[in-house]
Amino acid sequence: MNKTALIIGVTGQDGSYLAQLLLNKGYTVYGTTRDSGIANFNNLKSLAISDDVIVLSMAPNDFRSVIQVVSKVKPDEIYNLSGQSSVSLSFEQPVEALESILGATVNILEVIRISGANIRFYNAGSSEIFGDTNGARATEETPFRPLSPYAVAKAAAYWQVASYRSAYNLFASTGILFNHESPLRPRRFVTRKIVTTAVEISRGTKSKLELGNINVQRDWGWAPEYVDAMWRMLQLDTPSDFVVATGRTVSLAYFIEKVFSCLGLDWKNYVSSVTSHRRPIEFDIGLADPSRARSILKWEAKITVDKIIEKLVECELKSEKLI
Numbered sequence: 001m002n003k004t005a006l007i008i009g010v011t012g013q014d015g016s017y018l019a020q021l022l023l024n025k026g027y028t029v030y031g032t033t034r035d036s037g038i039a040n041f042n043n044l045k046s047l048a049i050s051d052d053v054i055v056l057s058m059a060p061n062d063f064r065s066v067i068q069v070v071s072k073v074k075p076d077e078i079y080n081l082s083g084q085s086s087v088s089l090s091f092e093q094p095v096e097a098l099e100s101i102l103g104a105t106v107n108i109l110e111v112i113r114i115s116g117a118n119i120r121f122y123n124a125g126s127s128e129i130f131g132d133t134n135g136a137r138a139t140e141e142t143p144f145r146p147l148s149p150y151a152v153a154k155a156a157a158y159w160q161v162a163s164y165r166s167a168y169n170l171f172a173s174t175g176i177l178f179n180h181e182s183p184l185r186p187r188r189f190v191t192r193k194i195v196t197t198a199v200e201i202s203r204g205t206k207s208k209l210e211l212g213n214i215n216v217q218r219d220w221g222w223a224p225e226y227v228d229a230m231w232r233m234l235q236l237d238t239p240s241d242f243v244v245a246t247g248r249t250v251s252l253a254y255f256i257e258k259v260f261s262c263l264g265l266d267w268k269n270y271v272s273s274v275t276s277h278r279r280p281i282e283f284d285i286g287l288a289d290p291s292r293a294r295s296i297l298k299w300e301a302k303i304t305v306d307k308i309i310e311k312l313v314e315c316e317l318k319s320e321k322l323i
């Protein structure tokens, strides 16, 4: 029998790729956005699935709204990909970070618990919860040292999910995802900002690129592969949390250099690091050990950072958003 999935926050990068994956698997896919009357469906449109996803309005931090949608859809699986997703923005809107991430997670868990239905729940976690690991690769056992309001909210949501799983025996799991990129990323994230600006520079419509701290090192993966890990987590016999990453970390300077060299440009002529783009606090190096996902989910990131750069530049040059 066909399964029904509810993707909360379907219009974002991950929501759109997940909807595509689930549609391909034969799911009936419902998706929510705060106000479907005014939402931006560009990501769903660029994947050519906007007519296939049934979109509903839902405010995840409004309990009534969540219960109404879940009762109507009767999903087998719920994926919560909603809420603030920018670490940088969370320093400016810390309450919004907490409410949109933690408030939504508790509402969804409560609705699942009260409904008594056999619903599997995926919670979008983040590697930001680890903060500075002092050079150690983060695993599912690594202690949390969140540094931003975003990371604090994600850490709290993680523990809510773990608590509901133990207390009420819910099938609820958190994917602790490291950075994952695609052409569907908005420009507020650094990879898209670099690629779009570098292409503009190559076309002569921009002359410089201002960034914050370019010495940070991150584990960057390919978003369409990461949504497959989310799905796999809900197909297990028992719920469990997983680190999802490539296992390879590079510096932002490396990323910038490669993007510019794809376009035949020397980045040093165009890029500067300015204090206004720096965050009040952040950690330098993000390192991951995704071996548990490899052994239990049978999931592995196949697309390397060099390939990601190539794909992003190629898509930007064609100004298309398809993978």
Ligand SMILES: C[C@H]1O[C@H](OP(=O)(O)OP(=O)(O)OC[C@H]2O[C@@H](n3cnc4c(=O)[nH]c(N)nc43)[C@H](O)[C@@H]2O)[C@@H](O)[C@@H](O)C1=O
Binding pocket: 084, 085, 086, 087, 088, 125, 126, 127, 128, 177, 178, 179, 180, 188, 189, 190, 191, 193, 210, 211, 212, 213, 214, 216, 218, 252, 277, 279, 282
């Ligand atoms: C795992 C995690 O991954 C993402 O969060 P993020 O790492 O903050 O992503 P980003 O692309 O904004 O920054 C990446 C790095 O790049 C540095 N950086 C330098 N200069 C600029 C700059 O000019 N803009 C930006 N945005 N970043 C800059 C910045 O300081 C940071 O170290 C989200 O998906 C989040 O939802 C999530 O969970």
